[in-house]
Amino acid sequence: NAGVMQNPRHLVRRRGQEARLRCSPMKGHSHVYWYRQLPEEGLKFMVYLQKENIIDESGMPKERFSAEFPKEGPSILRIQQVVRGDSAAYFCASSLSPGTENEKLFFGSGTQLSVL
Amino acid sequence: DQQVKQNSPSLSVQEGRISILNCDYTNSMFDYFLWYKKYPAEGPTFLISISSIKDKNEDGRFTVFLNKSAKHLSLHIVPSQPGDSAVYFCAANSANAGKSTFGDGTTLTVKP
Numbered sequence A: 001n002a003g004v005m006q007n008p009r010h011l012v013r014r015r016g017q018e019a020r021l022r023c024s025p026m027k028g029h030s031h032v033y034w035y036r037q038l039p040e041e042g043l044k045f046m047v048y049l050q051k052e053n054i055i056d057e058s059g060m061p062k063e064r065f066s067a068e069f070p071k072e073g074p075s076i077l078r079i080q081q082v083v084r085g086d087s088a089a090y091f092c093a094s095s096l097s098p099g100t101e102n103e104k105l106f107f108g109s110g111t112q113l114s115v116l
Numbered sequence B: 001d002q003q004v005k006q007n008s009p010s011l012s013v014q015e016g017r018i019s020i021l022n023c024d025y026t027n028s029m030f031d032y033f034l035w036y037k038k039y040p041a042e043g044p045t046f047l048i049s050i051s052s053i054k055d056k057n058e059d060g061r062f063t064v065f066l067n068k069s070a071k072h073l074s075l076h077i078v079p080s081q082p083g084d085s086a087v088y089f090c091a092a093n094s095a096n097a098g099k100s101t102f103g104d105g106t107t108l109t110v111k112p
Helices: none
Strands: A005-007 A010-013 A019-024 A031-037 A043-050 A053-056 A065-068 A075-079 A088-095 A111-115 B010-014 B019-025 B032-038 B045-051 B056-059 B062-067 B072-077 B086-093 B100-102 B106-111
Touching: A005 A088, A010 A019, A019 A088, A019 A111, A031 A075, A043 A065, A043 A075, A043 B100, A075 A088, B010 B019, B019 B032, B019 B086, B019 B106, B032 B062, B045 B056, B045 B062, B045 B072, B072 B086
Parallel strands: A010 A111, B010 B106
Antiparallel strands: A005 A019, A019 A075, A031 A043, A031 A088, A043 A053, A065 A075, A088 A111, B019 B072, B032 B045, B032 B086, B056 B062, B062 B072, B086 B100, B086 B106
């Protein structure tokens, strides 16, 4: 009975490298969200995806960041040419039916990205 | 422009007393509010929620109050227990947006 699975838990990259963060939603959930938590800050929305579609990417930086949720496989958050300011905890969440009254998010344990 | 604000970064209470965590919002389109709890090195977990058509929702030791006219909600925990020590996030949804907007969180410490 797996919840939202994120991997890796910890990721260390040098400046200029690429970071790939993976997220498998809860079984039966087709809506995936990525949030970022910078040190001493709250959860900031990045992107909302459904299978094969980006629904809302208003929180994602325009450059270097991309996200996908293919028909098969996990959702991927990709950060190219990482910089020290990208160091943060990245949380993935999934939901069953957004916009309904009882909707809530189920979160993974997060990926802690450290850029050296 | 932060649409959901938790103005108290931290709160410390004695075990057995009441904890009151506050949250303010600015967007009148929000119609559903949730509280999440987060322990270190874990993801947030859902705690309790309230629809904008209600002013109170209770679940065991946890009660959420909503004052729509003031755009304010609060989470009451009574009695507080040491295991309640965590970061509490307030979040707001609007039916059309599909995403949740979070506050910056309040760190609650319950002292034995």
